[in-house]
Amino acid sequence: MCQKNKKLGTTSEPNLTNPHNSLKTHFLQSFPQSYRRSQEIQHFKTRRIATLSTGEMMMCLLLRAVAGEPKLLLLDEPASGLDMYNRAIVLDFIKRLSNDKRAILSVTHHLEELPEELDLVAVLKHGRQLRTGAPENVLTDSVLSETFSCRVEVIKSKGRYLANAFLE
Known part of the structure; x- marks a missing residue:
């Protein structure tokens, strides 16, 4: 290319x-x-x-x-x-x-790999679009918990997103 x-x-x-x-x-x-x-x-x-x-x-x-x-x-x-x-x-x-x-x-699959300056984020589950929008509206505990079928906690630190998953 x-x-x-x-x-x-x-x-x-x-x-x-x-x-x-x-x-x-x-x-x-x-x-x-x-x-x-x-x-x-x-x-x-x-x-x-x-x-x-x-x-x-x-x-x-x-x-x-x-x-x-x-x-x-x-x-x-x-x-x-x-x-x-x-x-x-x-x-x-x-x-x-x-x-x-x-x-x-x-x-x-890893939030820490996302660039700091994001305009738009789309979250997929089983090949289908679950949510699309501004990162602060999509990269949330509830959306990612639904996406990965477990409890997810999202942290934003120094402009970067991080997430932890918990099997409870």
Whole structure:
């Protein structure tokens, strides 16, 4: 999805059939020339795919998704499987992308992965839309308790949402 004039960027997994390929030969060559020189990808260009951590691979996928300057970025669990440090790096990168007036649609099960500046939240249950609206009206104890069929307590701290689930 790195071609110019694309409207959608995604973080789909690269084809890892040969994990010994360097990222440069594997998929960084699809970046526009001006983007290939960006500082954010310079330390990846000689790395082998097999040597990347999950967090580094996610950063590569995010960089590849935005290389074509899409108007909409579709993210599916962008911080899944990351430790707290790499999650913070990925979430900070996504926050910077949202500041570029880019529409971002992110799917997650973890409230702490939501960006601080949310315009709209939709909560799904069994594939159906349960609630949609402003985060303060949707990310509530009652809505999330109904969604997850257990007691959920939502906390907002320093602009971020956190949740705890209790099986009672």
